[in-house]
Every structure is written in structure tokens, then in C-alpha cells.
Amino acid sequence: MIKKWFLGLSLGVSVSLLAACGGGDEATENTNEEPNTQEEAAAGAEEGAEQREMPEPDLSGVPDIVAEVNGQEVTKEEFETAYAGQFQQAAMQAQMSGQEVDQNQLKEQIAESLVGQELLIQEAGNRGYNVSEDEMDKRLTDLAAQNGLESKEQFLTALEEQGIPEEEVMSQLETQVKVNQLIAEEAGSVEPTEEELQALYEQAKAQQEQMGGEELPAFEELKPQLEEQIKMQKEGEATQALVAKLRENADVAVHI
Numbered sequence: 001m002i003k004k005w006f007l008g009l010s011l012g013v014s015v016s017l018l019a020a021c022g023g024g025d026e027a028t029e030n031t032n033e034e035p036n037t038q039e040e041a042a043a044g045a046e047e048g049a050e051q052r053e054m055p056e057p058d059l060s061g062v063p064d065i066v067a068e069v070n071g072q073e074v075t076k077e078e079f080e081t082a083y084a085g086q087f088q089q090a091a092m093q094a095q096m097s098g099q100e101v102d103q104n105q106l107k108e109q110i111a112e113s114l115v116g117q118e119l120l121i122q123e124a125g126n127r128g129y130n131v132s133e134d135e136m137d138k139r140l141t142d143l144a145a146q147n148g149l150e151s152k153e154q155f156l157t158a159l160e161e162q163g164i165p166e167e168e169v170m171s172q173l174e175t176q177v178k179v180n181q182l183i184a185e186e187a188g189s190v191e192p193t194e195e196e197l198q199a200l201y202e203q204a205k206a207q208q209e210q211m212g213g214e215e216l217p218a219f220e221e222l223k224p225q226l227e228e229q230i231k232m233q234k235e236g237e238a239t240q241a242l243v244a245k246l247r248e249n250a251d252v253a254v255h256i
Contacts, residue, residue: 192226
């Protein structure tokens with residue numbers, strides 16, 4: 001589980017934020033759910049997976065070099081790691097909807113996400129951000145807790161046992177923190193206003209009524225989720241705009 005998290009570490013920043021930006025109505029639909037609904041949906045998908053055969057990812061024909069970004073190569077290994085995680089999510093959603101996964105489209109999306117990720121990493125490096133030891137310690141401690149471990153030492157040991165040396169962990173973690181700093185600088189203040197929160201709540205409430213679902217919890221109860229969603233959307237918009245700007249002047253070649 002930890003290894004699965006770590007291998008998706010760098011991708012998670014750009015992919016999740018770009019997805020949040022493009023979420024629109026889908027993001028609002030997620031707010032409609034009561035706190036346990038997402039967990040229940042995941043459990044239902046897992047139960048369905050036992051009844052129906054899960055599709056397999058098709059990685060045939062993936063070139064050794066998937067893309068080049070300003071001379072930096074995006075390798076087949078990086079692509080396959082990213083694709084595996086995203087395909088699993090897409091396959092579970094496909095099982096729930098009864099539709100097939102469009103793997104060609106998914107491959108294109110993953111390739112573009114990796115290009116965007118590399119552009120962000122390069123820009124973060126160009127801006128010369130510094131990451132303090134305290135920031136690294138805090139991030140490691142948070143990640144340890146998220147993975148059910150008591151200390152950063154246990155976290156690093158667990159990754160080491162799964163074949164990921166501490167040097168690689170620290171290098172990728174530092175990169176992630178720098179990209180986060182870049183996104184924060186570009187996004188500026190992402191604190192939602194009371195009007196934005198109320199508007200999102202009313203929109204979710206109307207959609208819930210239209211679908212004939214259960215009544216939403218009170219505004220104050222959902223407020224933390226609403227705040228997080230709006231923050232992610234604003235960060236996503238800033239990230240998408242920055243990637244588009246960087247790509248205009250970048251030398252990018254995609255081979256998939």
C-alpha cells in the first residue's frame with residue numbers, strides 16, 4: 001500500500017489538481033455525497049469486482065520513451081506506473097457504469113499529465129525554491145500517519161523494505177514540496193468566500209433533490225468539504241493555466 005502511494009507521489013500533484021480544475025459539474029456531484037458515501041461506493045465497486053472479471057491494462061505498443069520535455073525524457077517505466085494506478089480507478093468506475101474503459105484515450109491523458117508534471121517540476125526548479133528540514137520532517141510525519149505508522153522512521157523503513165531507498169524518497173518528496181510551493185505561488189489566496197461556499201452548497205442541494213436522493217446534511221456540517229473542494233478547484237485552475245503557459249514555450253514531443 002505504501003509503495004503504491006509512493007510510486008504515484010509526483011504524478012499525484014499535477015494529475016489531481018488538473019482533474020480538479022476540469023471537474024466542474026462532476027466535482028459538484030461529489031459534494032452531494034454524505035460523508036460515508038464515497039467509502040460505500042468503493043466498497044460496492046470492490047464487491048462488484050468479485051462478481052465480474054476486472055479488465056486488464058493494455059500496455060502493448062508503449063514506446064521506451066513516451067515523451068520528451070525540453071530534453072528530459074518521460075520513460076516507459078514512469079508511464080506504466082502512472083497508468084496502472086489510473087487504470088485501476090477507471091476500471092472500477094467502468095464496472096459500476098457498465099461501460100468499457102477507453103484505454104487509448106486514457107493513455108493519451110496519462111501522457112499529457114506526465115508532460116504537465118515534468119513542466120511543473122522544471123519550473124519549480126527554475127524558480128529556486130528552498131525546502132527546509134522542518135518542512136521535510138513535517139511532510140514525512142504526515143505521510144507516516146496517513147499510512148498508519150507511528151513515525152517517519154517506520155515510514156522510511158517500510159519503503160526501504162519495498163525496494164525504495166531513503167535517498168529516492170527524500171529526493172521525490174523534496175520535488176513534490178517544491179511543486180506545491182509553485183502551485184501555491186501561482187494560485188495566490190484560495191480561501192473561499194462565504195458566498196462561494198453557500199453557492200456551491202445550494203447547487204449541490206438542488207442536484208440532490210433533482211436526483212431524488214436523501215436530504216443533504218446542514219451547511220455547517222458540510223462546510224469543511226465545501227472549503228476543500230473550492231480550494232482544490234482554484235489550485236487546479238491555476239495549475240492548468242500555468243501548464244498551458246509553460247507548454248507554449250516548451251519543446252515537447254509525445255510518442256504515444
